[in-house]
Every structure is written in C-alpha cells, then in structure tokens.
Amino acid sequence: MTIRNVRDHGQRFRPRMACLKKVESVMLEMQDPKTGVKSQPQRLVITTIPHAITGEDIVAWLTNCYSIEAEEAWALGTMLVAFGYIYPLQDHKRLVIKPDASLYRFQTPYFWPAQQWPVEDTDYAIYLAKRNIRKKGILALYEQVQYNSLHKWMNYKWDFIVMQAKEQYRAGKERKKPDRVVFDCQERAYWVVHRPPPGTVSAMDYGLERMVDPNTEEKQTSDFFRRIMIFTQQSIMRPRVKSSVSIGALVKYSVTYNKHDPFLAPCLPSNPWVTDDVTYWFLNMANVGIPTKMRVERWTFSFGELLSDPRGRDDFRLFLKKEFSGENLAFWEACEDLKWGTAATMNDKAQQVYKTFLTRGAPRWINIDGKTMEVTVKGLKHPHRYVLDAAQTHIFMLMKKDSFGRYLKSPVFKDTQKRAICPDQHMFSVPQLEANARKRRPSISPIIVRQLEQEERARMATSGPVDITQYSPALCQNVLPPPGQAAAFSLSTWSSPAKPRPGALPIFSRSRWTSLQSVVSTPVDSEDEVERRRH
Amino acid sequence: MNRWRTSVDEIQARKRQVTECERALEALCKVTACFQQMAISIGSNSDGSFLREEMDETRALAHRICTGLHRRLVPLLTERATEPGQEDRLQVQRLWVLFLTGLENLQQDLHKASDFIDRFPLKQRNDRRALVNTGATDGVTGVSARAASVQTPWLAVEVEQNPDLKTHITQIDVLVKEMLQKVSIPFWAVEATQEAWVEGTQSQDAAHDQDETLEEMMVVSQDDQMSGCCQPLNCKLGCMFCLST
Numbered sequence: 001m002t003i004r005n006v007r008d009h010g011q012r013f014r015p016r017m018a019c020l021k022k023v024e025s026v027m028l029e030m031q032d033p034k035t036g037v038k039s040q041p042q043r044l045v046i047t048t049i050p051h052a053i054t055g056e057d058i059v060a061w062l063t064n065c066y067s068i069e070a071e072e073a074w075a076l077g078t079m080l081v082a083f084g085y086i087y088p089l090q091d092h093k094r095l096v097i098k099p100d101a102s103l104y105r106f107q108t109p110y111f112w113p114a115q116q117w118p119v120e121d122t123d124y125a126i127y128l129a130k131r132n133i134r135k136k137g138i139l140a141l142y143e144q145v146q147y148n149s150l151h152k153w154m155n156y157k158w159d160f161i162v163m164q165a166k167e168q169y170r171a172g173k174e175r176k177k178p179d180r181v182v183f184d185c186q187e188r189a190y191w192v193v194h195r196p197p198p199g200t201v202s203a204m205d206y207g208l209e210r211m212v213d214p215n216t217e218e219k220q221t222s223d224f225f226r227r228i229m230i231f232t233q234q235s236i237m238r239p240r241v242k243s244s245v246s247i248g249a250l251v252k253y254s255v256t257y258n259k260h261d262p263f264l265a266p267c268l269p270s271n272p273w274v275t276d277d278v279t280y281w282f283l284n285m286a287n288v289g290i291p292t293k294m295r296v297e298r299w300t301f302s303f304g305e306l307l308s309d310p311r312g313r314d315d316f317r318l319f320l321k322k323e324f325s326g327e328n329l330a331f332w333e334a335c336e337d338l339k340w341g342t343a344a345t346m347n348d349k350a351q352q353v354y355k356t357f358l359t360r361g362a363p364r365w366i367n368i369d370g371k372t373m374e375v376t377v378k379g380l381k382h383p384h385r386y387v388l389d390a391a392q393t394h395i396f397m398l399m400k401k402d403s404f405g406r407y408l409k410s411p412v413f414k415d416t417q418k419r420a421i422c423p424d425q426h427m428f429s430v431p432q433l434e435a436n437a438r439k440r441r442p443s444i445s446p447i448i449v450r451q452l453e454q455e456e457r458a459r460m461a462t463s464g465p466v467d468i469t470q471y472s473p474a475l476c477q478n479v480l481p482p483p484g485q486a487a488a489f490s491l492s493t494w495s496s497p498a499k500p501r502p503g504a505l506p507i508f509s510r511s512r513w514t515s516l517q518s519v520v521s522t523p524v525d526s527e528d529e530v531e532r533r534r535h
Numbered sequence: 536m537n538r539w540r541t542s543v544d545e546i547q548a549r550k551r552q553v554t555e556c557e558r559a560l561e562a563l564c565k566v567t568a569c570f571q572q573m574a575i576s577i578g579s580n581s582d583g584s585f586l587r588e589e590m591d592e593t594r595a596l597a598h599r600i601c602t603g604l605h606r607r608l609v610p611l612l613t614e615r616a617t618e619p620g621q622e623d624r625l626q627v628q629r630l631w632v633l634f635l636t637g638l639e640n641l642q643q644d645l646h647k648a649s650d651f652i653d654r655f656p657l658k659q660r661n662d663r664r665a666l667v668n669t670g671a672t673d674g675v676t677g678v679s680a681r682a683a684s685v686q687t688p689w690l691a692v693e694v695e696q697n698p699d700l701k702t703h704i705t706q707i708d709v710l711v712k713e714m715l716q717k718v719s720i721p722f723w724a725v726e727a728t729q730e731a732w733v734e735g736t737q738s739q740d741a742a743h744d745q746d747e748t749l750e751e752m753m754v755v756s757q758d759d760q761m762s763g764c765c766q767p768l769n770c771k772l773g774c775m776f777c778l779s780t
C-alpha cells in the first residue's frame with residue numbers, strides 16, 4: 001500500500017503537462033495510413049518488426065503537416081521523443097530526433113505520459129526487479145542505486161514487488177518473440193523517459209503539482225464574478241506609466257543583465273547543471289575570499305545588488321568600517337533580522353535596536369529625520385515585524401545616495417575589482433562529461449551551512465566596526481543591554497578596543513566579555529586577524 | 536483436555552486458511568500481470584474486440600479472487616489474538632499489506648485501461664485508422680491462457696456477477712478506502728522476507744538462455760535503408776554485429 005496525503009485518484013494535476021493532449025492528437029494524426037508517416041519494417045537478426053519510422057520522415061511530415069520550417073519541425077520532433085511518444089531504436093538513452101535515417105517507433109498508449117496519474121515508484125521497483133531477474137544482477141550503476149534505495153523505502157511491499165516482477169516476466173514470455181522484443185523496447189523507453197539515466201534530458205520536469213485541473217473551465221458563479229470585479233478595480237487604481245518609460249526600463253534591464261543571464265551567456269567556467277562540474281558554485285560561495293569578475297561587475301549595477309550578495313555586503317561593510325560609518329549598515333541588517341526572524345525573539349530584538357541605534361545618545365546612533373524617528377518610536381510601543389520599515393527605507397536611500405557612490409570609487413572596491421578572478425571556460429569532452437556525472441556528490445548539508453553562518457556572525461560580533469560614539473564611555477554607560485542577551489542579537493555588542501588604545505577596556509563591559517567569550521572562539525583583539533583571515 | 540484439542544483444530548483450520556490466502560495472493564499477482572500485458576496492447580494496432588473480451592474475462596477473474604481474498608482475510612485479522620496464533624498474526628498482517636498493494640496496482644491498471652478503451656472505441660471501421668502502430672502483432676492468446684489457468688479454491692464454488700469496467704473500478708476504489716480505514720495495521724512493521732538482489736541469482740528455467748539473444752537482438756537492430764543490399768549481405772552484417780557485442 002502507498003501512503004497518500006490526499007486521496008486524489010487523479011486529482012493532482014501537473015500544469016506543465018497540459019500540452020500532452022495536443023501531442024496525443026498529433027500522434028493520432030501520424031497514424032493515418034494515407035496521410036500519416038511512412039513506416040517500414042525493421043530487420044533484426046532473426047525476425048522483422050514492422051512500423052519503424054525514420055527521423056527524416058518524421059521531420060518531413062511535421063514540416064508538411066503544419067507548414068513550418070525544418071528547424072521548428074526538428075524541435076517539435078525532439079519534444080515528441082522527449083515526452084516519450086516516440087522512442088529511438090538505436091541510442092535509446094538520448095531522447096532527441098536525428099533527422100537522418102535513424103529509426104524510431106511509436107510508443108503504445110499504455111506507456112504514454114499522462115497528466116492525471118503520476119508515475120509510481122512501485123512500478124519502477126517492479127521494473128527493476130524484472131530487469132534484475134533477466135540480467136541476473138548486472139544492472140547499470142544508476143539502476144543499482146535506485147534499486148537499493150527503493151528496497152529500503154518500500155521494504156514492506158518488497159515481497160509483492162518481487163512476486164509481481166516474476167509473474168510479469170513469465171507473462172511476458174507467453175508472447176511471440178517479435179512482440180517480446182517490442183514490449184521490452186517499449187518498457188525500456190518508458191523508464192528512460194520517466195527515470196532518466198544520468199546524462200539524459202527528458203521533458204518530465206513539470207514543476208509543482210496543483211489541486212485544480214487547469215484544463216477545466218471555471219464555473220461562473222457569483223464568487224467568480226466578484227473576483228473578476230475586484231481584480232479590475234485594483235487594476236484601475238494602479239498608478240500608470242507611459243509605455244515608453246516602462247519599455248525603456250525593460251530594455252535597460254535586459255541590456256545590463258544580458259551577459260549575466262545563464263541562459264543567454266555561458267557561465268564561467270561552466271554551468272553546473274549542464275556539465276555536472278561544481279567549480280562555478282565554489283567560486284561564488286558566500287564567504288569566498290576572492291570573488292569573480294562577473295560578480296563584482298554585478299555589484300555596480302545597483303545598491304540592492306550589492307547588499308543582496310553576501311560577499312558584496314562584506315566588502316561594503318569593510319569600506320564603511322574604514323570610514324567609521326558602519327552603523328547605517330548595521331541598522332539595516334538589524335531591521336532585516338527583525339523582519340525575517342522568529343516571532344518569539346521579535347520583541348527583544350526591537351528593544352535592542354532601539355537601545356543601540358535610535359535612542360538619544362545611543363552607542364551607534366543613526367541619523368534619520370525627525371518625522372521618521374517619531375513614527376518609529378511610536379510604533380515601537382507595540383512592536384511588530386515591520387515596525388522599522390520606514391527607518392530602514394530611509395537609511396537604505398541614505399546609503400545608496402551617499403556611501404554607495406563613494407564605495408565604488410574607494411580603494412577597497414578598486415582593490416577587490418583588481419583581484420577578482422575570471423576563470424576560463426571548461427571544455428569537456430563527452431567521456432569527461434560522463435565522468436563528471438558519475439562523480440556527482442551531494443553538497444554540504446544546510447544544517448552545517450547554518451552553523452557556519454552563525455559562527456561567522458558571532459565572530460563578527462566581537463570584532464565589529466568601531467563607531468565614533470564609542471569613544472565616549474560616559475554616554476554609553478546608560479544604555480548597557482543586560483548581559484544575557486548578547487548571544488541572541490549579534491549586533492548589540494561591544495567591539496574590541498580600537499587600535500590606538502590597546503589596554504583601555506571600558507569598565508562596564510567586563511561583565512559582558514565573559515558571556516561573549518563563551519560564545520565566540522576567536523580572541524578579543526582580532527580585528528586585523530579577521531581581515532587577514534578573510535583576504 | 537477438550538479445550539486444548541479444539542484449539543489445536545482451530546489452529547490447524549487457521550493455518551489452512553492462511554495458506555489459502557497466500558495461494559490466492561500469488562494467483563492475484565499472476566492475473567494482474569496477465570491483465571497488464573493485455574492492457575499494454577490497448578490502442579495499438581494489435582487492439583481488437585478479441586483482446587477486449589479477453590481483458591474482460593481476466594478482469595472478472597481478478598475480481599472474484601479479490602473479493603474472495605478480502606472476505607477471508609478480514610475475519611482472520613479481526614479474530615481475537617490468541618496465544619498460539621501470534622506468528623500467524625504477523626503473517627496475516629503481511630498478507631493484508633501485500634493484498635492492499637496488489638489492489639492498488641490493479642486499480643491503476645484498470646484506470647488506464649478504462650481511459651484508453653474510452654479513447655479508442657472500436658465500434659466503427661474508421662476507428663481502426665486511429666490506432667497507434669507500435670510494431671506489435673497479436674499475441675494475447677498465450678497470456679490469456681495463462682490467466683485462465685489460475686486456480687483458487689473458491690473460484691469454482693462462489694459464482695458472482697461479473698461487473699463491467701466502470702463498476703469494477705468504483706468497487707475497487709471503495710474496497711481500498713475501506714481496507715485502509717477498517718483495520719489499522721502498522722505497515723512499516725512488515726518486513727520483506729527476501730533480501731535485495733536475490734531474485735536475480737535464483738536459477739531460472741531453460742528458457743532463460745533465450746533471453747540473452749533477445750537483449751542482443753535489441754542492441755543489434757540494424758537499419759536497412761540501403762535498398763541495394765541483398766538479403767545475404769544483410770545477414771552477414773548482422774552476424775558481424777552479433778559477434779562484436
């Protein structure tokens with residue numbers, strides 16, 4: 001028995017496969033003895049099997065039937081093969097149409113891809129068991145892997161699977177030999193489409209499943225009309241822009257991002273999804289020391305790009321540290337933390353932010369205008385996730401208009417730009433691609449990534465940027481956050497003393513150090529060390 | 536003393552019933568396999584009224600096996616768990632889980648068959664044009680004979696009405712739902728009695744050797760576009776390919 005979350009019996013609809021109905025009508029057109037595709041017998045060693053068709057015949061028929069170009073007919077033919085309606089007789093693992101004399105055959109309707117029922121793992125397990133019986137244990141590597149994992153997960157029905165496999169094998173033997181060959185080809189082709197071997201591209205990636213059939217017409221009830229009315233009312237209320245302006249914006253976006261789009265321009269060194277080589281991802285990790293040239297170029301496009309890339313944000317933070325204006329970025333990050341954090345810590349976080357950034361004489365006081373400050377302080381009486389939104393936007397615009405421009409001209413950025421690397425493009429031969437596919441391994445577990453991130457954040461907390469106001473300990477005395485909360489909120493910490501005053505630890509922070517040191521593993525005087533370690 | 540003796544009789548009767556159910560499960564597997572072989576030909580050029588009749592008969596057979604098995608398994612499960620019947624209980628649970636899986640398998644095949652029978656009606660002569668040319672020729676006689684050769688103790692005894700396809704599907708849907716709700720068995724407690732990969736190493740009958748050539752045949756398929764080639768030359772090429780694989 002199979003566990004089903006929903007007793008669907010065909011109610012789960014796969015939206016991108018709505019085209020299958022159309023493909024099926026094309027297939028039926030092709031069968032017509034007069035106007036369909038010409039078929040010929042396929043001669044094997046001891047027998048002849050009818051109804052084989054050549055690739056060029058298929059493409060020619062499509063060109064004539066739909067009055068399209070040969071290239072489009074070729075693409076359409078490849079789609080028919082990729083969906084599994086036609087299968088190749090030679091080179092069965094590559095689901096493409098070769099417009100030459102290579103042979104194909106039509107797939108029987110039982111093995112057609114269906115929108116309304118998913119391909120069951122139970123059936124695949126039965127197929128693998130059957131194959132095991134036939135080939136006495138010599139299966140391809142990917143099949144062995146699948147077999148083992150299915151045996152583990154379907155252990156409770158494994159007896160049935162083996163029984164059914166044996167019975168199906170014996171039932172198959174009752175048929176005449178040419179039919180058996182045909183059936184084996186059909187079944188093999190079916191599973192190449194639905195469980196593609198590594199290196200095969202099939203068309204079965206269909207996105208999320210939906211609970212509603214996208215092919216049915218919606219009933220026009222009053223609910224339906226109410227929704228249409230609300231939609232049109234909202235459309236009218238939207239602000240309008242001249243099409244020249246909006247199109248100009250689209251054109252500008254396309255021109256700027258043209259070389260960065262992995263579909264339009266090749267990834268350097270190579271697209272991991274295509275070549276199974278993960279160098280690209282390694283070179284573009286969040287904490288990499290030297291970023292790639294493309295990445296650095298992307299930072300110059302807009303301030304949002306710079307901030308959303310963690311490496312870019314680090315670079316920007318370094319620049320601000322040198323300018324002693326890190327509080328803006330710290331405040332912005334604190335707001336993001338509040339927006340995306342858990343609801344339980346929200347109150348505390350909001351209070352921390354207020355004490356650290358907003359109140360009069362705060363240690364890292366940010367400069368926002370009076371109106372915004374008023375609104376924010378009023379909101380903080382009943383804090384919620386978006387209470388700091390206005391202030392955050394203000395600071396964002398401030399950084400964008402002021403610091404961003406200076407950053408792009410600064411020596412920090414220019415240095416990063418100079419040291420950025422530009423990797424060469426990989427040129428893999430076909431056996432190398434297969435070797436890459438075999439060597440695929442899962443990446444680092446997200447749990448470990450999250451732990452590393454948290455450690456990094458804690459490390460940064462001890463060696464955060466020094467702000468001007470920290471030099472006046474008298475002012476800071478009133479606004480000490482209680483010691484226990486240091487670990488939860490990484491930004492409300494005292495940094496190590498600035499270089500010019502090595503020995504003078506502010507008195508009030510000594511109690512904090514103990515709690516901090518238990519969290520953080522790096523030594524106190526680690527500003528430069530962190531820099532050295534990163535670059 | 537009498538109590539002990541009656542319980543021995545009970546145990547024996549129960550054991551007999553359990554073996555009966557196991558045989559029935561194997562029979563169900565056989566019949567569903569044959570049904571699937573036939574269902575594969577629906578909509579193809581080897582489809583025909585003969586095929587559909589055979590399918591109906593096989594389906595009716597499956598129906599009788601299913602209902603009989605269901606009727607026998609339920610009391611076996613719901614009987615009070617007495618001490619001697621403990622190992623029995625695990626076995627009966629295992630049978631229940633396997634039966635449910637088999638029903639779901641059959642259900643899927645029935646859905647597909649029903650869908651395609653609707654899509655490829657054979658009532659008019661024009662409809663034959665729409666059938667897909669798959670290269671298969673007729674060959675279901677052996678399969679249907681195999682299905683008909685299935686034996687279960689109650690097949691001859693209980694005569695029921697054979698439902699038509701749609702009713703059969705709804706009946707099976709209802710049966711599956713009911714089975715999932717009626718008896719709550721932790722199916723994860725059922726374990727496979729066979730290790731992985733065992734079925735590949737078991738010795739098969741002599742017909743197995745035939746299959747090697749089948750595999751080679753599939754790989755060695757040649758295209759015969761050269762109309763100039765005469766038969767003997769083709770055969771020679773074929774032999775060359777055969778030897779090289």
